[in-house]
Structures are given as C-alpha cells and as structure tokens.
Amino acid sequence: MRRPRFIDPFEPNEVRRLVREFGSPLLILDCERVRLQWRALSKALPRVALHYALKPLPHPALVQTVIAAGGFLDLASTGEVQLAERLAVAPERCIHTHPIKRPQDIANARKFGVRTFVADNPDEVRKFARLAGEVRLLLRVSFRAPGAVCDLSRKFGCDPEDVLPLARLAADLGIDVRGLSFHAGSQASSATKHVEALQLCARLLAAARREKLGSLDTLDIGGGFPIDYTQRMPDIQRFCAPLRTALAKLPRRVRVIAEPGRYIAGPAAIGVATVMGRARREGHWWYYLDDGLYGSYSGQLFDHARYPVEALRSGTERLPSVLAGPTCDSIDVIAENLMLPALKVGDLIVGRAMGAYTWASASEFNFFPKATVVAVNTHPGDTGGVTAL
Numbered sequence: 001m002r003r004p005r006f007i008d009p010f011e012p013n014e015v016r017r018l019v020r021e022f023g024s025p026l027l028i029l030d031c032e033r034v035r036l037q038w039r040a041l042s043k044a045l046p047r048v049a050l051h052y053a054l055k056p057l058p059h060p061a062l063v064q065t066v067i068a069a070g071g072f073l074d075l076a077s078t079g080e081v082q083l084a085e086r087l088a089v090a091p092e093r094c095i096h097t098h099p100i101k102r103p104q105d106i107a108n109a110r111k112f113g114v115r116t117f118v119a120d121n122p123d124e125v126r127k128f129a130r131l132a133g134e135v136r137l138l139l140r141v142s143f144r145a146p147g148a149v150c151d152l153s154r155k156f157g158c159d160p161e162d163v164l165p166l167a168r169l170a171a172d173l174g175i176d177v178r179g180l181s182f183h184a185g186s187q188a189s190s191a192t193k194h195v196e197a198l199q200l201c202a203r204l205l206a207a208a209r210r211e212k213l214g215s216l217d218t219l220d221i222g223g224g225f226p227i228d229y230t231q232r233m234p235d236i237q238r239f240c241a242p243l244r245t246a247l248a249k250l251p252r253r254v255r256v257i258a259e260p261g262r263y264i265a266g267p268a269a270i271g272v273a274t275v276m277g278r279a280r281r282e283g284h285w286w287y288y289l290d291d292g293l294y295g296s297y298s299g300q301l302f303d304h305a306r307y308p309v310e311a312l313r314s315g316t317e318r319l320p321s322v323l324a325g326p327t328c329d330s331i332d333v334i335a336e337n338l339m340l341p342a343l344k345v346g347d348l349i350v351g352r353a354m355g356a357y358t359w360a361s362a363s364e365f366n367f368f369p370k371a372t373v374v375a376v377n378t379h380p381g382d383t384g385g386v387t388a389l
Contacts, residue, residue, distance in 0.1 A: 015312065024273060024274040027354065027358065028271075029061060030268050035069055038071060040236050041236055047247055047256055048258045051071070052260060054080045057360050064087060072094065074094075074261075092115075100124060103127065118140050119166075122169055125170050129174075129175070136215065138181040143183075160204060163180065177215070179215070179219050179255075180201045180204060180218075192242070194242075197221070198243070218254070218257065219250070220256075220259065225239065225263040226262075227267055230306045261356060266355045271296040271297070273371075276288055278344075285320070285342070289323060289326060292334055293327075293332045295370060298363070299357040305356075308352040309323065312347065313347045319339065322336045
C-alpha cells in the first residue's frame with residue numbers, strides 16, 4: 001500500500017507559496033504534526049485518555065484532527081461548547097473543566113450534552129444542586145507549582161484538606177463526585193509536581209471512597225506538558241517516565257484523563273510575517289513586521305513564551321537587528337539584539353512553535369488584522385489539503 005504523501009508546510013518554498021496564495025501574516029497549522037504530537041503523548045502516557053484543551057488554538061481543523069485520532073475535548077467556555085457542537089463532536093467525548101461558571105455556561109453545556117464538570121469551592125458545587133442525577137463533578141485540587149512557567153493553581157483549585165468537606169457537600173446535595181482533577185503548571189522542566197499531585201490525589205480518592213462520597217473513579221492530571229521554544233525541554237517520553245511509574249500504582253478502577261493543549265498545538269504551527277518597513281536606529285536595523293505583540297506574538301506577553309524566529313532570506317553577513325510589530329505602540333517589539341541578514345521590504349520572518357496561545361489571544365489593535373490561519377494536511381491520506389480561516 002502506497003504511503004500518503006504530505007506537504008511539509010514549514011519548508012521555505014512552501015511557506016513562500018502559501019504567503020503568495022493567502023497573504024500575510026499567516027499562521028500555518030500542519031495537521032500532520034498535530035497527529036505526530038498526539039501519538040507521541042499517547043505513547044508516553046498509554047493509560048491516559050487525552051482531552052485536547054481548546055484554548056491554546058481553538059481552530060476547527062485542529063479539533064477535527066484530534067477527534068479523528070480518537071481523542072477527546074476539554075471545553076472551558078460557551079464559545080468552545082458551540083464550536084464542538086458546530087463540528088458535530090459527540091458530547092460524550094467532551095468535559096467542561098472551567099472551575100468558575102455562569103449559570104448560562106452550565107445550561108449551554110448541558111443543552112449540548114456535556115455531563116462532566118469541574119468545581120473547586122462550595123458555591124460552585126451548589127450551582128449543580130438542581131442538576132443532581134444529571135451531572136457529575138470532578139473536584140479540582142490546588143498544587144502550587146513555582147517551578148513552572150505558568151502556575152495554574154494560583155487562580156483555581158481547593159486546598160487538599162478541603163477536598164473531603166467539598167465531596168461531602170456534593171453528596172448531601174445528591175451530586176455524584178466522579179473524581180478529582182489538578183493542573184501542576186505549564187512548561188515545567190520535570191514532572192516532580194505532577195507526581196506529587198497524583199500521589200496525594202490517589203490518597204484523597206481512597207479516603208473519599210471509604211466514605212462512599214461518589215463514584216470516585218476518575219483522576220484528571222491536567223496538562224502543561226512542555227515543548228521546546230528557545231530553550232530545550234526534556235523529550236516527552238523522559239518527562240512522563242516518573243508519571244508512568246506513579247500511574248501504574250493507581251487502582252485499575254481509576255480512569256485517568258489529561259488535558260494537553262500546548263503540547264498538541266504548539267509545535268504544529270508557525271507564524272509568518274512580512275517586513276513592511278525598515279529603519280536604521282542607533283547602529284541597529286529595525287524591521288517592522290505586519291504581525292507583532294498585539295497579534296500572533298501576544299503569547300510573549302500572556303504566556304511568557306519566547307519563540308525561535310528566523311528570516312527566510314539567506315546571507316552570510318549577520319547584522320544586529322530588532323523585529324518590531326506594526327502598531328503605533330512602542331511596546332510592540334518582538335525581539336532585540338538578533339543577528340539577521342540584511343532584510344528588505346517583502347522579506348519573510350518565521351516564528352517556530354507558534355501554535356499555542358498566539359493567534360488565540362491575538363487582537364486587532366490599531367485595526368491591524370489577525371493572521372489568517374491556513375491548515376495543511378487536514379486529512380490523513382491527503383496530498384496537503386489546505387483550508388484557510
């Protein structure tokens with residue numbers, strides 16, 4: 001059987017072709033790389049059901065690729081619920097994990113068919129009282145992660161000592177506590193905090209089972225699995241090795257799920273911007289691009305990420321350079337002190353690993369449009385099917 005031929009949309013000639021066809025700026029999403037990331041994480045965590053967290057890149061092509069690979073979805077807003085519904089995703093493949101929800105968010109998710117929700121405090125648990133028998137809860141536990149780039153437990157999660165009282169409240173209201181969830185932070189260099197959280201949650205699940213406080217058959221270990229930016233991180237097999245050891249000690253009845261977002265989306269997309277002007281300032285070339293911090297590079301502000309950037313123009317002489325965004329705000333500077341070849345108006349700059357928290361958090365400040373998302377290799381067996389949004 002002949003193997004399918006995929007286009008490599010990150011190859012320079014393909015980048016130039018896509019810019020000629022769709023314009024600039026672009027976010028080029030390679031769905032074949034999504035599949036590769038999905039398979040790598042599935043292999044690293046073989047007992048874990050993976051729910052793609054939509055927020056890093058809520059693009060239809062990515063969602064459809066995940067579902068076609070046998071994956072599940074982690075939804076956190078009414079908009080994400082509506083996207084899953086538009087794409088005809090089976091609701092039983094979705095969970096709703098935002099710990100703080102408006103009543104309308106709960107109603108919209110229930111109308112779609114979602115049954116599993118997350119709560120982390122008594123007020124949120126009580127919001128489900130009238131839905132007892134229809135929904136089940138995961139109680140989110142807080143584990144502060146100072147070693148992570150993004151500490152997701154600062155804003156959400158209850159203290160471990162509050163888990164049993166919260167589970168008792170849910171039981172008194174007739175609400176099934178399906179299990180526990182946690183997020184050990186994003187972009188940590190080791191799984192130490194994941195393992196610590198997992199082990200304590202296992203003990204809390206056992207204690208809650210002894211009191212018969214719910215089904216207690218699910219543990220959600222969150223996301224945050226690291227990827228390479230300008231700094232190398234451990235490969236996913238090595239990162240997850242201590243997690244696999246800890247997971248193997250859980251009772252077989254416990255179903256384990258995770259919420260990968262960055263790991264799936266990040267390496268699967270590149271950002272492409274065009275030099276729209278240049279100026280010589282204080283011995284440096286300043287190159288002004290049609291994308292910047294208010295656009296696809298917003299993750300440098302919101303996600304604390306630094307993307308590897310390169311020029312597609314070749315040249316042996318490298319000059320100290322600054323890359324600036326298009327807006328009239330002086331904060332809109334992508335990178336300084338880069339050694340780049342001399343660039344001209346119309347040359348292309350590529351940012352790598354730009355799938356997560358980039359286009360999703362971009363604005364149209366100063367009326368500069370967001371990048372067009374071009375999805376390539378959208379179906380296994382395609383010869384590079386392309387869709388644009």
